[in-house]
Amino acid sequence: MFKKVHLRLTLLCAGITAVIMLIMSLCYLYVSETGLYRNQFQAFKNDINTISTNLEQQTVISMEWLSKMEAQGNYRFFVLDNGVPFLYNQLNDPEQAETNARLLLESRNAMDTLPAQNVTVTVSDGINSTLSHSEYEFTSPSTDTRYFCSVIQMGTGSSILEIVVLSSLLRLEQQIEEQRVRFLLIDIAAVMLLGLFAWFFTGILLKPIAENQQKQAMFVAAASHELRTPLSVILSAAECCQDSTPEKQAGFIKTIYQEGLRVSSLVTDMLTLSQSDSHRFPVRKEPTELDTLLMNSYEAFEPLAQEKSIRLSVTLPQEGLPLCNVDPERISQVVAILLHNAISYTPEQGRIILSLIRHKERFAISVQDNGIGISDADKKRIFDRFYRVEKSRSRKDHFGLGLSIAYEIVKAHGGSIQVTDAEDGGSCFTIIL
Ligand code: ADP
Numbered sequence: 001m002f003k004k005v006h007l008r009l010t011l012l013c014a015g016i017t018a019v020i021m022l023i024m025s026l027c028y029l030y031v032s033e034t035g036l037y038r039n040q041f042q043a044f045k046n047d048i049n050t051i052s053t054n055l056e057q058q059t060v061i062s063m064e065w066l067s068k069m070e071a072q073g074n075y076r077f078f079v080l081d082n083g084v085p086f087l088y089n090q091l092n093d094p095e096q097a098e099t100n101a102r103l104l105l106e107s108r109n110a111m112d113t114l115p116a117q118n119v120t121v122t123v124s125d126g127i128n129s130t131l132s133h134s135e136y137e138f139t140s141p142s143t144d145t146r147y148f149c150s151v152i153q154m155g156t157g158s159s160i161l162e163i164v165v166l167s168s169l170l171r172l173e174q175q176i177e178e179q180r181v182r183f184l185l186i187d188i189a190a191v192m193l194l195g196l197f198a199w200f201f202t203g204i205l206l207k208p209i210a211e212n213q214q215k216q217a218m219f220v221a222a223a224s225h226e227l228r229t230p231l232s233v234i235l236s237a238a239e240c241c242q243d244s245t246p247e248k249q250a251g252f253i254k255t256i257y258q259e260g261l262r263v264s265s266l267v268t269d270m271l272t273l274s275q276s277d278s279h280r281f282p283v284r285k286e287p288t289e290l291d292t293l294l295m296n297s298y299e300a301f302e303p304l305a306q307e308k309s310i311r312l313s314v315t316l317p318q319e320g321l322p323l324c325n326v327d328p329e330r331i332s333q334v335v336a337i338l339l340h341n342a343i344s345y346t347p348e349q350g351r352i353i354l355s356l357i358r359h360k361e362r363f364a365i366s367v368q369d370n371g372i373g374i375s376d377a378d379k380k381r382i383f384d385r386f387y388r389v390e391k392s393r394s395r396k397d398h399f400g401l402g403l404s405i406a407y408e409i410v411k412a413h414g415g416s417i418q419v420t421d422a423e424d425g426g427s428c429f430t431i432i433l
Pocket residue numbers: 337341342345346369371372373374382383387388389390393394397398399400401402403404427
């Protein structure tokens with residue numbers, strides 16, 4: 001399921017960014033291309049102005065001058081005397097004579113058919129002549145090439161000299177085409193990179209969620225497993241109870257009661273952890289005398305320790321202690337979990353020391369035993385939910401939730417809990433508040 005979400009998120013992130021990038025690229029291309037056309041047309045008009053000024057100043061138009069102008073601006077010139085094409089073009093490019101004639105005709109036709117606003121007309125009066133030139137853009141139907149065209153007309157008395165200048169837009173279009181391909185390649189590379197980054201970052205983003213979901217699934221599986229045992233005992237005891245003698249019934253009812261208590265304690269533990277997960281863990285802090293709290297815990301567990309012939313002692317600082325701002329009930333619950341474990345995992349004749357140390361602004365509560373101890377590998381996992389070192393070691397009233405509850409309570413207080421090896425074997429749990 002997470003792979004699907006991962007893929008969808010990646011596609012969404014990369015897709016949105018790609019669309020934005022594409023729109024921006026298209027906008028840029030539009031602005032850049034219209035600018036290029038405008039500049040080219042302006043440069044063409046400037047050249048025509050220069051040519052017109054030169055023409056006005058010359059008495060004779062030499063072929064040499066025309067060839068020079070053609071080469072300079074990459075233009076094509078047609079000279080017409082009273083509408084009759086001048087020999088210049090045939091001489092200059094005899095093989096292309098037919099094509100040139102067609103091009104000339106097409107350019108003239110275009111000028112006649114184009115709307116007036118698409119044609120720029122400039123008129124100037126000289127001493128002996130009138131000169132006008134019109135610039136426009138057209139597409140040659142025979143070659144499918146776009147041209148800027150200028151028709152320069154010079155009237156001297158009865159004769160009219162016409163010069164048609166054509167500038168092909170082929171090179172500009174090639175330039176634009178190359179620019180579009182460059183942009184397309186850059187966009188494709190950027191989208192691929194974006195896809196990679198999106199895959200990587202959404203992966204990082206989803207990792208804790210996936211881990212959390214896996215933990216939840218493991219929690220539910222472990223909880224169901226733990227609940228199944230006492231429930232099946234309750235069900236079979238209830239079944240046997242129906243057809244047994246009153247004396248035997250008492251025994252079955254006792255079993256049902258004990259297993260019911262187990263289920264109840266397990267459900268309470270699970271509820272505590274679920275409250276902690278959903279941040280609904282009630283912690284009511286108040287100034288608390290930690291030494292009194294430890295003495296109360298000691299008194300509560302002393303009879304249990306005595307039952308197993310375990311020596312339980314408490315060590316408190318001599319000097320008066322400042323109050324510590326904690327939830328006394330919750331901290332008592334943690335101490336109870338640690339003492340209960342210490343008594344459970346310490347053999348008879350063992351000893352347990354409950355102590356309180358103050359270091360500057362911090363308090364350290366520790367429960368040290370000389371019991372079976374915990375291996376280094378297990379130390380890393382004992383705070384995990386439903387983790388028990390060895391199932392065979394575990395008692396019936398141990399579900400592997402005690403230390404995870406202790407961990408959550410200490411965390412809710414902003415403190416820390418850790419386990420180390422005790423000097424004479426056994427383990428030492430320390431809570432820092
Ligand atoms: P449980 O309810 O099974 O004691 P906990 O979460 O309290 O669950 O403890 C997890 C496991 O850590 C226990 O099953 C036990 O194997 C180990 N453990 C906890 N406290 C001690 C201890 N004082 N000495 C040895 N092992 C311990």
